[in-house]
Amino acid sequence: MTGHSPDAPTPYGLRCEHLAEPLGIDEGSPLLSWRLASARRGDAPASCRVLVRDEAGLPVWDTGEIDAPDAAAVRYAGAPLRPRARYRWQVTVTAGDGASAEASSWFETGRLGAADWRASWIAHDPDDLDVIDAPEEGELALADHGLSPAVRLRRPFEAPAAPPVRARLYITARGLYEMRLNGRRVGDHELTPGWTDYRDRIDYQTHDVTELVVAGENVLAATLADGWWSGFVGFDPRRLGAHYGNHPQLLAELHIDHADGRHEVIATDTTWRTRRSPLRYADLLKGECLDLRRETPGWDRPSFADEDWAPARITGTDHHLLTASVAPPIRAVRELAPRAVTRVGADRHLVDFGQNFAGRVRLTVRDLAFGARVVIRHGEVLDEDGALYTDNLRTADATDVVIGGEDGGELVFEPRFTYHGFRYAEVVGLPALEAADITGVVLHNDTPWTGEFACSDPDLERLHANIGWGQRSNFLSVPTDCPQRDERLGWLADAQVFLPTACLNADVAAFFEGWLREVRGAQSPDGCFTNVAPRLAGVADQGAPGWGDAGVLLPWHLYRTYGDERFLERNFDAMCAWVDFVHRHNPDLVWRDRVGPHYADWLAPVPTPREVVAGAYFARSTDLTARAARVLGRDDAAARYEALAARVRETFTDRFVSPDGTIEGDTQTGYLLALAFGLLPDDLAARAAERLAALVEAAGPGPTTGFLGVGLLAPVLDECGRPDLAHALLRRTDAPSWLYPLRHGATTVWERWDGYTPERGFQAPAMNSFNHYALGSVGAWLYEGVAGLAQAPGSTGYRELLIRPRPGGLAWARAAYESVRGPVRVGWRRADGELRLEVSVPPSATATVHVPTGDPESVRESGSPVADAAGVTVLGTGPGTLRCRVVSGDYRFTADDPSGPVP
Numbered sequence: 050m051t052g053h054s055p056d057a058p059t060p061y062g063l064r065c066e067h068l069a070e071p072l073g074i075d076e077g078s079p080l081l082s083w084r085l086a087s088a089r090r091g092d093a094p095a096s097c098r099v100l101v102r103d104e105a106g107l108p109v110w111d112t113g114e115i116d117a118p119d120a121a122a123v124r125y126a127g128a129p130l131r132p133r134a135r136y137r138w139q140v141t142v143t144a145g146d147g148a149s150a151e152a153s154s155w156f157e158t159g160r161l162g163a164a165d166w167r168a169s170w171i172a173h174d175p176d177d178l179d180v181i182d183a184p185e186e187g188e189l190a191l192a193d194h195g196l197s198p199a200v201r202l203r204r205p206f207e208a209p210a211a212p213p214v215r216a217r218l219y220i221t222a223r224g225l226y227e228m229r230l231n232g233r234r235v236g237d238h239e240l241t242p243g244w245t246d247y248r249d250r251i252d253y254q255t256h257d258v259t260e261l262v263v264a265g266e267n268v269l270a271a272t273l274a275d276g277w278w279s280g281f282v283g284f285d286p287r288r289l290g291a292h293y294g295n296h297p298q299l300l301a302e303l304h305i306d307h308a309d310g311r312h313e314v315i316a317t318d319t320t321w322r323t324r325r326s327p328l329r330y331a332d333l334l335k336g337e338c339l340d341l342r343r344e345t346p347g348w349d350r351p352s353f354a355d356e357d358w359a360p361a362r363i364t365g366t367d368h369h370l371l372t373a374s375v376a377p378p379i380r381a382v383r384e385l386a387p388r389a390v391t392r393v394g395a396d397r398h399l400v401d402f403g404q405n406f407a408g409r410v411r412l413t414v415r416d417l418a419f420g421a422r423v424v425i426r427h428g429e430v431l432d433e434d435g436a437l438y439t440d441n442l443r444t445a446d447a448t449d450v451v452i453g454g455e456d457g458g459e460l461v462f463e464p465r466f467t468y469h470g471f472r473y474a475e476v477v478g479l480p481a482l483e484a485a486d487i488t489g490v491v492l493h494n495d496t497p498w499t500g501e502f503a504c505s506d507p508d509l510e511r512l513h514a515n516i517g518w519g520q521r522s523n524f525l526s527v528p529t530d531c532p533q534r535d536e537r538l539g540w541l542a543d544a545q546v547f548l549p550t551a552c553l554n555a556d557v558a559a560f561f562e563g564w565l566r567e568v569r570g571a572q573s574p575d576g577c578f579t580n581v582a583p584r585l586a587g588v589a590d591q592g593a594p595g596w597g598d599a600g601v602l603l604p605w606h607l608y609r610t611y612g613d614e615r616f617l618e619r620n621f622d623a624m625c626a627w628v629d630f631v632h633r634h635n636p637d638l639v640w641r642d643r644v645g646p647h648y649a650d651w652l653a654p655v656p657t658p659r660e661v662v663a664g665a666y667f668a669r670s671t672d673l674t675a676r677a678a679r680v681l682g683r684d685d686a687a688a689r690y691e692a693l694a695a696r697v698r699e700t701f702t703d704r705f706v707s708p709d710g711t712i713e714g715d716t717q718t719g720y721l722l723a724l725a726f727g728l729l730p731d732d733l734a735a736r737a738a739e740r741l742a743a744l745v746e747a748a749g750p751g752p753t754t755g756f757l758g759v760g761l762l763a764p765v766l767d768e769c770g771r772p773d774l775a776h777a778l779l780r781r782t783d784a785p786s787w788l789y790p791l792r793h794g795a796t797t798v799w800e801r802w803d804g805y806t807p808e809r810g811f812q813a814p815a816m817n818s819f820n821h822y823a824l825g826s827v828g829a830w831l832y833e834g835v836a837g838l839a840q841a842p843g844s845t846g847y848r849e850l851l852i853r854p855r856p857g858g859l860a861w862a863r864a865a866y867e868s869v870r871g872p873v874r875v876g877w878r879r880a881d882g883e884l885r886l887e888v889s890v891p892p893s894a895t896a897t898v899h900v901p902t903g904d905p906e907s908v909r910e911s912g913s914p915v916a917d918a919a920g921v922t923v924l925g926t927g928p929g930t931l932r933c934r935v936v937s938g939d940y941r942f943t944a945d946d947p948s949g950p951v952p
Contacts, residue, residue: 057144058087058094058892062867063154065138066375067558067611069497073159073219073255075373077130080613082122083140083152084871085892090920090938092892093118095145101127101138109136114143119848119893121612121870132161133217133304159255160219163368168316170223171361172298173200173273173323195290196330199274199466201348202299202361204321210264211308218269219304221253221371224297225276225331225466230261230269232350238378239492240468243526244277246583247293249570252374252563253300262305269315270349273297274331274466277526277583281334284443284535285587290332292585298364300371322358324348327454331466334445334535339462341454342420376563377495379525381408385489390482397475398482399437405429405472405797405820407522407532408492409449411463414479417453423462423478425449427471429533429819430794433810437475440814445535447471468492470522470533470820472796493521496555497867502831504862508788509779509831515791516825519798520547520554523822527564527583531800531818538581538588539564541599542648543823546760548603550828552610553866561607562616568600569623576626580645591645592627594663595757600627601670605677611869612846617677624674625686631667632693638700640667650718651823652801652816653755654785657722658714661705662757665722668697672726698728710736717744718758724769725761738769750777752785752802760826767834767855775834776857779827787827790819798825836864838875841897846870850896852888853930856947870894877901879946886942888935896935897924902944905931909943 062084065071081099097120101110110127130136139153160166218235220228221242228235236256245252274280275297281290303315327343330336347353388403400410414423427447428437439447447469451462474489476482502513523529527539528547544564551557564582571584578597581588592598604620607613634643640663650657675690701723705713710733712719720741723729729737745751745766752762763775782788785802793805800821805811833839837854840847847868854862854877863876871891878885890896900908900915905926910918915933921940924932929947 057148057150058085058092058142059150060085060140060142060152063138063140063152065154065156067556067562067613068377070155072157072257073373074156074375075159075161077161078125079156080122080124080615081138081140082869084121084867084869085142086871087892087937088939091936092144093937094120094142094893096143098141098143099123099138100141101125101136104135121846121893130158130161132158132165134158157255159253159373160371163371166302166368166371167314168300168302169318169363170298170300170365170367171202171317171319171321171323172296172364173202173325174359174362175296177325177359196332196335197275197279197296199272199326199328199331200297200323201270201272201326202321202323203268203270203348203353203355203358204315205266205268205351206315208262208264208267208305209307209309213259213262214306214308216257216259216262216303216305218256218258218301219253220256220299220301221251222273222276222278222297222299223247223251223294224278225274226271226299227465228256228269228271228301229349230258231263231267233261235261237380239381240276240379240466240526242374243376243379244583246567246570247278247370249370250372250566251370253371254374254378258303266351268349268351268353269301269303271299271301272326272328272465273299274328276333276466280332281535283538283585283588288587289444317361319360319363321361322355323361324355324358328466331464333467333537334447335467336446336448336450336469337464337467338450338452339464340452341456341460342452344454374563376560379492380495381490381492382495383491385491387484387487387489390484390487392482393436394477396480397477398479400474400476400482400487402472402474402489403796404489404518405470405522405795406489406491406518407468407470407525407820408490409464409468410474411461411488411490412451412476413459413461413486414451415459416457417451417460418457419453419455421453421478423451423476426475426477427469428473428475429471430805431473437473438811441811441817441819442533443535443815445533447533463490468525468532470531491521492525494524494526494560496524496557496560498554499556499867500553500832501865502836502863504835505860506780508791509835511791512779512787513828513831515795515797516550516822516828517554518796519820519822519825520551522797522820524557524560527567530823531821533818533820538585539567539583540581540596541568541578541592542580542596542651542756545595545599545602546756546826547822548606549760550826552606553829553832556867558607558611558613561603565603565616565620568603569620572600572623572626576630577643578623578627591643593645593647594640594649594659594666596648597627597645598666598670600624601673605673608677608680609840609845612848614680617680621677621681621683624670624677625690628671628674628690628693631670635667638667638697639704640664650716650755650757653716653718653753653758654802655716655753657716657718657758661713661719662722664697664701664705665726665728668694668701668728669726671697701728702730702733706733706737710740712737715740715744717741717748717752717762718754720744721754721758721761721765724765742766742769742771742774745774745778749781749783750774751781751783752778756823759824760829763827763830763834767830772834772855772857775830776855779835780858787824795819798822800824832864832866835859836862836875837877837899838864838866838873847873848894850890850894852896853899854886854901856884856901882946884944884946886944888940888942890935890937890940892937894937898933898935898940898942900931900933900942900944901929901947902931903929903947904945907945911941915942
């Protein structure tokens with residue numbers, strides 16, 4: 050609900066804890082934020098006011114008028130929030146002339162602590178699950194070996210004739226759950242409760258089920274599967290699965306407020322009854338097998354006879370690890386129709402969805418005979434014979450099966466407790482398959498998409514799309530490295546190099562807030578971050594340079610992007626502990642000891658010396674920790690880490706940099722790290738920049754970097770005055786390049802520059818993902834460099850923008866970004882010897898605009914000389930550009946088209 054005066058900046062996009070209308074939060078002092086829009090130049094709020102009311106409409110907190118022209122958020126500081134309560138809040142923004150606008154929203158608290166939980170952890174009898182039936186098909190016993198059936202649990206209860214005032218289900222699992230109430234699915238979350246280190250934290254979810262409760266008998270009915278808790282995870286052959294437990298468990302409370310004032314709680318306990326489900330197994334890596342011969346129709350509805358079901362067993366009564374989910378849930382966010390369905394055998398079909406993605410298929414099957422089976426195998430690519438290629442999946446079977454039961458009519462098979470990374474699906478067991486009978490269902494955390502990019506080069510638009518699909522495919526509960534093979538782990542380095550791109554593509558604040566809890570939880574008592582989070586035994590626990598450093602780099606970039614100091618507050622001690630850990634073991638300031646597996650610049654065509662990589666990241670983490678301390682007002686710590694950072698930089702220069710600016714190893718990544726992290730004095734930086742450019746040119750021009758260097762290539766070349774080289778790298782089509790995979794049909798970013806070549810075929814199956822976002826970290830420069838939409842250095846929350854397009858050889862480009870302050874838009878076009886630049890700056894923000902032109906005198910804004918334009922202050926000129934500062938509003942610049950390279 051929004052009210053506004055046409056003469057006031059209008060609040061919209063209200064968020065609580067970076068979420069829209071969250072249902073069930075545990076934060077006692079939640080962050081309430083909003084964005085602003087206005088059509089007037091120079092519009093900025095003079096003040097704002099936030100009012101929070103309880104369910105009775107009574108005020109519980111009123112900020113009063115806050116004189117804060119750039120305010121876009123406040124932290125709740127009113128009376129203690131009550132558990133299981135809904136609060137409505139309103140923000141009013143007032144302009145300098147007294148005109149005001151307002152908007153409202155709501156949030157609801159969850160359990161707010163462990164003390165009031167009544168539910169017990171319950172499970173099916175694990176001894177029953179260990180019984181292996183005599184196989185009905187010879188191969189079935191082998192296929193099921195090591196896999197457990199999913200289980201079902203149910204609990205009837207009575208409700209009065211009068212509809213409830215409110216009903217909330219608070220639920221979680223060790224494993225995965227899907228809950229139904231009276232035969233209807235509760236909520237739309239997938240793969241819940243997601244993956245956390247269950248030894249440290251278990252997320253619970255809150256669902257509004259008021260409309261699902263009926264008069265008379267009701268039934269709560271849950272299906273439980275292994276998931277990350279007890280299923281196969283990772284790739285360690287010594288410990289393939291059951292990393293946390295051996296069988297899944299459920300914990301739930303249904304709270305009902307009745308019309309007569311009664312409050313009723315139905316909790317998990319021994320009154321629940323349980324039985325094996327028709328899902329013979331349901332595993333994230335192996336797949337799902339639905340055996341309809343074991344189906345019990347009506348099990349999730351009233352009037353079902355469950356006398357032969359066993360009582361649930363209580364496995365625990367602990368609640369101290371329960372926390373409300375803070376990230377957007379995984380949802381089925383999109384459906385893909387097949388691009389092609391090809392018969393490749395009598396009962397075998399190959400389905401091409403035209404897009405590599407993470408998710409599952411929905412398959413309609415008709416007249417499936419009793420005991421007959423349909424098998425669906427998944428793969429990213431086809432081999433040279435046109436068959437499904439699965440070698441790179443390693444031990445992930447990625448195979449779903451449905452077996453016919455008594456009812457041979459039409460059925461719809463859609464797995465619920467697994468997901469796959471694939472473009473192609475091979476369906477075996479159907480004599481005919483129509484395109485209308487199969488659909489690809491895309492799964493990922495439902496992070497709101499915030500960025501748009503387009504340009505005159507279709508290849509760069511496809512690259513941007515591929516980068517976005519890589520992000521969607523790998524943001525599933527944690528930021529995974531790839532969605533297809535037996536890994537899918539939360540690798541820290543992949544996430545930190547890709548984060549700048551991820552933040553421009555989508556609002557990932559809440560998603561990373563959740564995952565950073567895992568990063569902190571995985572840190573060892575002596576301060577060492579890990580390589581993956583959640584922590585997983587057998588996966589090189591000790592953080593490598595660039596990997597462990599993500600525990601510092603991630604909070605800093607999230608703070609800069611979203612302006613929320615709590616990213617620093619909550620992680621500061623962990624950041625300090627990491628820097629102290631590295632320093633303690635390397636007192637000479639050359640990071641040689643306790644480097645973990647030291648992946649260096651992973652998968653780089655030209656390797657960079659390990660000590661160079663380590664030294665650069667040691668300096669970077671120390672510097673950012675010092676900056677975080679300054680932001681938080683911890684001046685003593687800031688001074689200590691500033692001094693340490695200066696010494697580490699000096700040591701880096703003394704140890705690895707020659708007097709002529711050559712960095713040991715003489716690699717692109719070595720220069721990129723040194724220049725991007727500010728490790729060199731000015732004279733050596735200039736020489737290093739020249740050498741970097743020479744190396745890029747000598748390579749084709751082309752990249753020779755791996756995971757750690759690739760995201761720095763374009764922005765560092767740009768800052769060194771060589772955007773022409775950055776554009777040349779973007780347009781390169783030979784391997785290694787970003788466009789090479791496009792020439793071979795890629796719809797996502799590959800893990801390797803040369804994942805497939807016509808000369809050598811597929812690279813090593815042990816490490817060859819075709820959906821892996823690390824090399825897609827160039828995506829940030831498409832926004833910030835090509836289109837010119839960036840945040841100014843030193844700014845947070847997009848308070849100060851830097852608009853500096855690099856047209857290169859393009860005819861036009863545009864980008865839009867939904868910042869925490871409001872919409873930012875940039876678009877430019879070359880036509881008829883003129884460059885036209887359009888810029889939109891949200892209220893309470895300002896921007897420095899670089900207008901590319903060879904003739905600064907030609908610059909106009911909305912037809913007037915730029916010096917006379919309202920809201921514009923000319924700052925000066927430089928080679929090929931005019932610089933000006935603008936206040937909020939929309940601007941239309943024109944200028945003579947620049948000639949030659951544009952800085």
